[in-house]
Amino acid sequence: MAILTSKFLESVLNGAKEHGIKAHILPASKGLLLFAEGIAASEQCSLLKNKAAELHDEQTAPPVSDDQTENCQAPAGQSTIDCQVTVEERAQLFKFLNG
């Protein structure tokens, strides 16, 4: 598990702000969890990992490990399965309405 420095988190928050993303740092039982509204947990982990790797290249912070990315899941009882109704599903639903 990687330890995220305050400098690293500040950099992520600034980056999120520049992109118009409202982000908060929430205390968690282990380390810290970055939460950005409107972005799925898995995507946030991916973004976090990429950002860490980028900063690591600049020798400002260690990267987030692969293990941490894989273990990043939604809170218990929730799932991140995308349930958006697709165009195909909608077309089938409306089929009989049009005779």
Add this chain to the structure above:
Amino acid sequence: MSSAKKTPPIFCISSGKGGVGKTTFSVNLAAALADRGAKILLIDGDLGLGNVDVVLGLQVDHTIREAVEDGRDPASIILEVQQNLFVLPASSGVPEMAGLSHEDQHLLTNVLDAIIKDFDLVLVDTAAGIGDSVLWFNQWAQANIIILTPDPTSLTDGYALMKVLASRHGKKGFQLVVNNVKSKKEAMSTYTNMATVLKQFLQEIPSYLGPLPKDSKVVEAIRSQKPFLLAAPDCQAAKAIRVIASQLLEQEGI
């Protein structure tokens, strides 16, 4: 019929879309089941904008909110509406309840588990949408009734709700009611189409509870704050709801 001290069947009534007749259906189904001798608890699951009490013309002094937030004895909140029919009312204008935090879900489980064993069957009239409370009640219940109308918005929202419940929460065996139809043929066509889409995309085959016809007596009953089953017991909608009630009782062996 006697009350068994075991967990009774719990039916959650949802729709996705609002305004499709969920609360009217729930109230009248509860009344029809109670008429058949089953002791029914109707829970107003629209925790932030409850309407069951409004449809029934009840005077509500206490709500589920007080049981969850203040630890009030839930038995003191339940209202007896008629013989065998009891209502657990919800608050109105309390968005915090609609959100249903994890802590509230835990407290609500304790509150409901403490009271439902006194009943033969429990119905939950949920809020519209796919918010936390809707999903929670649908997970808590063993059976899920989805109300549809033959409108594109209702079909889309009802399907979206079932997709979330099936994909994220592993729910199966949805039971469909088609409300506000001009004919049985229209209702059957709506059900068949939905069943086809559910089978094709979610590998799920729902069952058909039946149609509820468009009926002016339903609107009149809502305005007089009475179940149409009592206000117009011979209307087409009342006959249809009795058929659905009989079907559910037979299904549950009550």
